[in-house]
Amino acid sequence: MPVGIDLNHPVRVPEKPALEGLEPKWMHTWEETGVYRFDRTRPREEVYSVDTPPPTVSGSLHVGHVFSFTHTDIVARFQRMRGKAVFYPMGWDDNGLATERRVQNYFGVRCDPSLPYDPAFQAPDKPGKQPISVSRPNFIELCTRLTAEDEKAFEALWRYLGLSVDWDMTYATIGARAQRVSQVSFLRLFKQGHAYQLEAPTLWDVDFRTAVAQAELEDREQPGAYHRIEFALANDRRKVAIETTRPELIPACVALVAHPDDERYKPLFGTDAITPLFGVRVPIRPHELAEPEKGSGIAMICTFGDVTDVIWWRALSLPVRAIIQPNGALKPIAWGSAGWESTDAPRAQQAYDQLANLSAAKARAKIVELLKESGDLIGEPRPITHAVKFYEKGDRPVEIVTSRQWFIKTLQFRDVLLERARELHWHPAYMQTRLENWINGLNGDWCVSRQRFFGVPFPVWYPVLEDGSRDYANAIVPSEDQLPLDPSTAVPAGYRVDQRDRPGGFSGDPDVMDTWATSSLTPQIAGRWLEDPDLFARVFPMDVRPQAHDIIRTWLFSTVLRAHLEFGSLPWANAAISGWVLDPDRKKMSKSKGNVVTPMGLLEEHGADGVRYWAASGRPGTDTAFDTGQMRVGRRLAIKLLNASKFVLANPEPRSDVFEPVDRGLLTMVGRLVRESTQDLEDYNYASVLQKAETLFWFFCDNYLELVKSRRYGDQGAAAAGSANSALLNALSGLLRLFAPYLPFVTEEVWSWWRPGSVHAAPWPTAQELFDVAGGEDADAARTLELAAAILGEIRKKKSEEQRPLKTAVARAVVRLPESDRALLSKAEADLRASGLIQELIVEAGEALHVTVQLAAPEPPQERSA
């Protein structure tokens, strides 16, 4: 029978072990020794690669980040101990609007692309009241500077939390590498016809003045009102009433539409109506999407009030009569001119002049006055609350504005993407339906261009025609080896610098890519696709994408799409979806609610291991309550590990084979735990592993340690003590390694007292190694230990009930238990007598376990004074 653990390595146990200071101590050691460095010589099948979510570098990390990144780290650490070369890079999302907004506020600047670069520009220390206008290159310099500062702070936090990241592999979503990957990928899509540009109605944020994508919209409940408005009929004395929440769009009306089977309106199909105030003839048309139940059953189609308007406009081939400008104000219009014909142009002009240049909201109030005066508004507006679409970062509802934008095709890949969704292994499995829901609800291709500054430019130029217009149909593209480039400074092949924006010359595409157009390429960016094909082949497709459920429709979806289009594969085998952290009111913790706790403060108060313990208790996909109580419990567990380990390691000799059934039972229990835990962790069930390991560890402390305490001090001879010591050391070794992914600091500390190297580079324990030390898995031995522990518990209970000290002796204990258990218990009797201080132990056959305890008489009081 092998003894297992060898102790040639010196054992050094501190006098008073403590958690304080473990984080700085070990995070620096790990950096120096490079335990978490990726071994890029290993073939793909020996690699475990993580498509790390890059946190947005625009402010600070919050407790939700700590929560979900801990989950990923646990899995990464497990895989590393299993022998995989773990590719676990950190990424920074420093791209996009969030960064722009933060730079604007932090420095008090605004980007004005028309300004020239000022190399001497110094940002003020404090933002002034009036924003300073800076050139685009200056603005981008400030973005780069601020994100670099934030990234330092983020890295410090992650190290303190103990993330086992390879910091040599850090990537960012802006910068040359990400730009090149984004531009190459885009150009390939363009050449394959999967990316195209089109002048079309697009979702538009009027404050940011940029196009936005369907995936970036959110509903917000807003007050509104139904306005019942009468339209005259061209060939009839009668009128027809529509209901609208957006009366200010009446000048943009191009048709009325009702359901084809709606008897009320059937006779009107094919005739015209006349818009109130503006006198525009608009056709009345049938369409199935019109709902007879809604409003008056006949709707006004405007260009464009909402997405349904766009559908109708396309389906019915209606003209465009757009009035909302990119800034959200109503465009001035000359009534009577082409496209704005009116039966009464002067009156239309007189009315419209009161609306022009007003925002939609103000124009709405104004036109209601006008409609009241003209008598076209029937009754009072009926107030309602309705959901309105907003850009998720915006402050006013999105409008639909016609503009030229780049799109990546998605609609035609719907079916194959649904297949990909099913091919992916989801943790938890039910999250798959979220992606399917989203794919099934797609209503247009993905708009990827944004009219912003800090982002990846489209590497495209257009010939400028003699009339000064751009020839969009014949875009000029660079070769891949020229990338990355900025078409606003780079000159296309065959042109001279001075031909920029000149007839016969060229003009750069002014837009930047949507942040998701870059983020969807994180596996390619992190894996250094193109620049390091050898590395990429070893890590891609990746093993896991960890992310939260709220960005399935954006990040997860777009990454799947890009990998499918570029490689014809999934980007990863697994998607591990984490939940949110909820505050005690069950609301999502967020900055805007002012209930965010700073992660560093938590780590300092509860210890990284304590915070990780809380995080690890949140199961995949499950929203978890923010609970400092759980962090305290985790901290206590870590302290217990220190103290129990100190006890085990304080007297590790003598040692011998493990032959005592109680000891063999312990190793059987630990081995079984290891077997289950390994399977659970393979399946991403990290939370249940922690729970089970914790339960067994407390059993180990409360029962096993108490049972063998006197024996290992030599009360039953050297061989019996040796059996206990060997079992203790091997069980401790197994338990420490089991806890290592969860509590990396305390386990490393204890490991360093007696084992060479890092516990995080140690092999994951196997059930077999523990069974081997025990001379085989032994269910009977485990039962022996359980029985002894149960009886010990009964004895403690008696002492507690009688309010006597635990060191009180038991005069007589009568144990009744089934015949089969009787033989098993007999093998633990010596330990039981010793730990329970039992003077007389009688074991009888009975139905079920029953213990009668008679405590020794209390010591007579020394003195009693009257």
Add this chain to the structure above:
RNA sequence: AGGCGCGUAGCUCAGUGGUUAGAGCGCCUGCUUGACACGCAGGAGGUCGGUGGUUCGACUCCACUCGCGCCUACCA
């Protein structure tokens, strides 16, 4: 409106057909026991959201229903 998830002790959560439903926290009681007072031992506390069904047996499976959260759609 459709979909997904959740509803178990005061709180946070385990428990997917089998004796009397579990843990931790909190609460109460006791104990300075040769690792640990940042400790140890014990106790009280639940008609498992509701109704009905399947079954020898239901927290667990089915149907309906109530409440909460989220996703998607609609939002004239």
